[in-house]
Amino acid sequence: MPKILYTKTDEAPALATQSFLPIVKAFTKTTGIQVETKDISLAARILAVFPDFLTEDQKVSNDLEELGRAAKNPQANIIKLPNISASIPQLNEVISELQNKGYALPNYPDEPKNDAEKEIKSRYDKIKGSAVNPILREGNSDRRAPKAVKNYAKKNPHTMGAWSADSKTHVATMEHGDFKANEKSITLPHATSIRIELQKTDGTTVVLKEKLALLEGEIIDATIMSKKALLSFLKEQLKDAKEKGVLFSLHMKATMMKVSDPIIFGHAVKTFFADVFAKYDTLLASIGANANDGLENLLNKLKELPEDKRKEIEADIENAIANGPALAMVNSEKGITNLHVPSDVIIDASMPAMIRNSGKMWNAKGELQDTKAVIPDSSYAGIYSATIDFCKKHGAFDPTTMGTVPNVGLMAQKAEEYGSHDKTFEIVGDGVVKVIDINSGKTLIEHTVEKGDIWRMCQVKDAPIQDWVKLAVSRARATNIPAIFWLDQDRAHDIELTKKVNTYLGDHDISGLEIKILSPIEATNYTLKRLIKGEDTISVSGNVLRDYLTDLFPILEVGTSAKMLSIVPLMNGGGLFETGAGGSAPKHVEQFLEEGHLRWDSLGEFMALGVSLEFYGEKNNSPKAQVLADALDIATEKLLDNGKSPSRKVNEIDTRGSHFYLALYWAQALAEQNEDAELKSLFTKVSEALNTNESKIATELINDQGTPKDIGGYYLPDSDLISKAMRPSDTFNGILASI
Ligand SMILES: NC(=O)C1=CN([C@@H]2O[C@H](COP(=O)(O)OP(=O)(O)OC[C@H]3O[C@@H](n4cnc5c(N)ncnc54)[C@H](OP(=O)(O)O)[C@@H]3O)[C@@H](O)[C@H]2O)C=CC1
Ligand SMILES: O=C(O)CCC(=O)C(=O)O
Numbered sequence: 001m002p003k004i005l006y007t008k009t010d011e012a013p014a015l016a017t018q019s020f021l022p023i024v025k026a027f028t029k030t031t032g033i034q035v036e037t038k039d040i041s042l043a044a045r046i047l048a049v050f051p052d053f054l055t056e057d058q059k060v061s062n063d064l065e066e067l068g069r070a071a072k073n074p075q076a077n078i079i080k081l082p083n084i085s086a087s088i089p090q091l092n093e094v095i096s097e098l099q100n101k102g103y104a105l106p107n108y109p110d111e112p113k114n115d116a117e118k119e120i121k122s123r124y125d126k127i128k129g130s131a132v133n134p135i136l137r138e139g140n141s142d143r144r145a146p147k148a149v150k151n152y153a154k155k156n157p158h159t160m161g162a163w164s165a166d167s168k169t170h171v172a173t174m175e176h177g178d179f180k181a182n183e184k185s186i187t188l189p190h191a192t193s194i195r196i197e198l199q200k201t202d203g204t205t206v207v208l209k210e211k212l213a214l215l216e217g218e219i220i221d222a223t224i225m226s227k228k229a230l231l232s233f234l235k236e237q238l239k240d241a242k243e244k245g246v247l248f249s250l251h252m253k254a255t256m257m258k259v260s261d262p263i264i265f266g267h268a269v270k271t272f273f274a275d276v277f278a279k280y281d282t283l284l285a286s287i288g289a290n291a292n293d294g295l296e297n298l299l300n301k302l303k304e305l306p307e308d309k310r311k312e313i314e315a316d317i318e319n320a321i322a323n324g325p326a327l328a329m330v331n332s333e334k335g336i337t338n339l340h341v342p343s344d345v346i347i348d349a350s351m352p353a354m355i356r357n358s359g360k361m362w363n364a365k366g367e368l369q370d371t372k373a374v375i376p377d378s379s380y381a382g383i384y385s386a387t388i389d390f391c392k393k394h395g396a397f398d399p400t401t402m403g404t405v406p407n408v409g410l411m412a413q414k415a416e417e418y419g420s421h422d423k424t425f426e427i428v429g430d431g432v433v434k435v436i437d438i439n440s441g442k443t444l445i446e447h448t449v450e451k452g453d454i455w456r457m458c459q460v461k462d463a464p465i466q467d468w469v470k471l472a473v474s475r476a477r478a479t480n481i482p483a484i485f486w487l488d489q490d491r492a493h494d495i496e497l498t499k500k501v502n503t504y505l506g507d508h509d510i511s512g513l514e515i516k517i518l519s520p521i522e523a524t525n526y527t528l529k530r531l532i533k534g535e536d537t538i539s540v541s542g543n544v545l546r547d548y549l550t551d552l553f554p555i556l557e558v559g560t561s562a563k564m565l566s567i568v569p570l571m572n573g574g575g576l577f578e579t580g581a582g583g584s585a586p587k588h589v590e591q592f593l594e595e596g597h598l599r600w601d602s603l604g605e606f607m608a609l610g611v612s613l614e615f616y617g618e619k620n621n622s623p624k625a626q627v628l629a630d631a632l633d634i635a636t637e638k639l640l641d642n643g644k645s646p647s648r649k650v651n652e653i654d655t656r657g658s659h660f661y662l663a664l665y666w667a668q669a670l671a672e673q674n675e676d677a678e679l680k681s682l683f684t685k686v687s688e689a690l691n692t693n694e695s696k697i698a699t700e701l702i703n704d705q706g707t708p709k710d711i712g713g714y715y716l717p718d719s720d721l722i723s724k725a726m727r728p729s730d731t732f733n734g735i736l737a738s739i
């Protein structure tokens with residue numbers, strides 16, 4: 001029996017699910033469509049891999065593994081909500097919450113002392129960071145702002161901070177010694193297996209990866225970030241930020257690049273607090289303080305020291321903050337800086353937010369200030385400097401007139417950096433890292449390295465590239481919009497990819513289409529020039545740029561990436577429908593717990609459900625599914641037009657109210673359609689009941705706001721408490737139950 005698999009995740013989206021899913025189930029039930037939930041929350045993913053530490057009734061199924069298998073099934077129909085990609089501080093928090101709830105899980109062993117601890121660490125390391133998306137993404141991505149969303153933004157523009165030509169905001173990126181500069185790439189002429197080893201100058205060899213099977217036509221590349229070059233770059237930038245009087249901010253993706261980026265983040269922390277680390281080096285090591293986990297972790301670890309010592313170090317830290325360049329703040333009221341938690345500032349969302357805010361970030365006084373955005377690796381930093389330069393010249397973008405930039409992104413089968421963490425290493429000693437073909441014994445790629453350098457290898461299989469080119473051509477054809485491949489002829493990897501793009505474009509009829517290959521900086525300028533004229537341009541990009549561009553353009557165009565339609569046509573024939581393009585917005589939970597108001601916008605869920613139902617209808621020859629999908633589309637558009645999206649302020653419509661209005665409009669559209677008499681008659685009654693009770697339900701939902709909420713936990717909240725909190729209208733619940 002075909003099903004729609006709906007994911008239960010974390011934080012705000014998981015709260016929203018508790019209110020939205022009962023509506024979905026009530027509406028689909030009558031048509032025989034089954035909607036099944038799969039729990040891929042961070043807590044469930046941990047419990048699933050530690051059964052040996054749990055009692056029988058605490059054990060849970062491994063839903064992520066099941067979903068990963070389902071994604072390869074031609075029948076797959078998966079709705080995927082954003083989930084937490086956990087940093088180490090988040091991992092420690094969830095473990096401690098679960099332990100307090102009676103789950104006898106082991107601690108995360110930062111520095112494992114024996115084989116048992118190594119094994120535990122390796123289980124946790126697989127859960128850490130972006131551990132869900134790469135497993136489900138068995139296809140490339142098609143993300144765009146639907147017409148209704150774009151039209152709504154044009155009529156109801158979000159605020160955009162003005163830009164001035166003399167803004168001191170800029171991007172700082174490395175000019176040598178980084179991943180881009182050191183990249184080497186090859187395309188494999190035939191399938192083989194490789195071994196990765198570090199041959200140290202002292203004559204010993206460390207095997208970094210025993211064996212990795214590669215397919216014919218697969219592109220691999222390897223590169224290093226030189227520690228020395230990075231440290232001198234960071235030092236220079238700190239000095240320059242102070243001299244120029246701009247905020248120092250670091251923008252990384254410590255979640256997705258879970259091995260490399262926390263190390264780079266840690267170097268920034270150690271460079272900023274160089275005096276503190278020099279003075280207390282051994283002491284800090286003895287309490288297990290790890291700069292890679294951020295300043296907050298360091299401050300927490302200090303609590304293990306005698307009070308006078310703790311105070312002394314805290315004073316030195318404060319002193320360093322006072323004497324260093326001003327730091328960009330994540331929360332100025334609480335004193336949380338850009339260097340506190342590696343997962344607080346995530347580049348895909350943080351850079352667009354800054355650009356939308358006149359290129360400014362918050363300083364310690366809670367005021368906006370020009371910023372130095374430090375993005376150490378220069379592979380992709382240029383797209384942000386080009387956008388910033390563009391804004392300095394042309395002023396802020398105007399949502400009422402600007403065009404749109406849909407994206408076709410290469411990501412299938414862990415393409416490009418996604419998943420590269422199993423092939424990323426912090427080098428333990430000087431020497432040479434070699435990628436060796438096990439069959440021929442030949443060295444395919446080698447790099448001379450120094451202790452502390454970060455070496456990383458990425459792969460892209462051939463079939464995903466073919467699929468990506470095909471998707472790009474089909475989107476260009478369907479929309480008649482120019483499609484630009486963002487590929488850099490100065491990067492070894494992109495040169496290999498370009499050869500394939502040129503070959504595979506030959507497999508398609510591209511007559512009459514405008515298809516170009518431009519470097520990321522050229523592509524940015526080309527796209528932005530068109531954008532301000534109201535012209536649309538498809539960006540066809542690799543995985544990292546897919547991530548960056550699908551927050552950048554949505555945030556500028558429609559105010560948030562939550563409103564994106566995000567489709568992943570799976571290579572085996574199924575469909576994965578991601579909701580929005582953004583994250584799990586932890587700030588929203590905080591507000592919900594304090595004020596009982598949830599501002600999560602579920603538009604992404606509404607649209608994902610729409611395309612999922614449509615896909616269900618086509619796959620299973622189910623006209624009823626199509627009727628539901630068409631009615632949902634009408635309802636979503638009406639919701640936008642009538643301003644029934646969640647407000648940011650307490651005592652105004654929130655996520656729950658917005659779900660109610662979706663249900664009301666969905667029922668109305670089903671009552672008004674004439675394609676399915678059975679659905680028409682059923683939903684005429686539902687629609688009448690919802691209409692009659694509209695103001696009563698809306699009032700019940702608003703009246704529930706304004707007081708703190710207790711949901712019994714953060715990572716593993718109590719499902720009864722959440723359900724109670726998210727479904728406070730008895731009237732609405734009663735009508736749903738009657739369907
Ligand atoms: N696909 C996935 O599974 C993804 C998961 N993540 C994870 O999400 C977490 C937070 O990531 P971060 O990069 O900060 O990105 P977020 O997208 O969560 O946050 C950026 C800001 O965007 C706005 N926003 C995003 N989604 C919505 C929504 N549905 N409704 C209303 N506003 C929204 C909010 O702004 P404001 O509150 O100012 O209105 C929010 O603070 C991390 O754990 C990260 O790993 C991130 C990206 C994708
Ligand atoms: O997997 C993740 O951690 C983030 C994914 C993401 O940001 C995206 O796909 O846009």
Ligand SMILES: [Mg+2]
Pocket residue numbers: 348547548550551581582
């Ligand atoms: Mg993203």
